Amino acid sequence: NAGVTQTPKFQVLKTGQSMTLQCAQDMNHNSMYWYRQDPGMGLRLIYYSASEGTTDKGEVPNGYNVSRLNKREFSLRLESAAPSQTSVYFCASSAEGREQYFGPGTRLTVT
């Protein structure tokens, strides 16, 4: 099992550019999540998906959109990147009521 995979690992964008972060899991989990991690701020939830076909906003959803493409894949899109979105992004998945498994992260810099 690969667990949770994320692409790309690193990305540099200019202000106003768009991009999609990809996440996939092979553990047959129903729930998937996107977090951002900033120094001293811990892990903040951007969006989550309780099951295929559903998505909900988390703590910091502004400037992001998500798509739960199927049970395995959950993508995060930045339509018009801003320097405030410079961060490390983590995708996670979990079975119902169980612990989360995290991917290796995408380090994004917006200049």
Add this chain to the structure above:
Amino acid sequence: GENVEQHPSTLSVQEGDSAVIKCTYSDSASNYFPWYKQELGKGPQLIIDIRSNVGEKKDQRIAVTLNKTAKHFSLHITETQPEDSAVYFCAARGGSYIPTFGRGTSLIVHP
């Protein structure tokens, strides 16, 4: 919503010493408390968790204690080793299956 406070933000110990990280939570309905370890450049990984019907849980050199009345829980690492150096996150989860994370503790173990 749930609020999780984690202290200290940085903890420096000598190899062989014990380390204790403390968290408090606000929602009395929270019933699941995981701890994650994040090594440099990687995603968080679950190291131990505890549910509200248990007061203490141990796994080799790590242990977690929970005081539901006071709404606090702690991570204890004994006989610390340099490979224990990492960022540790506590989290609390209640009726919704979405955990709330603390801001993290950077543990440095000096050889």
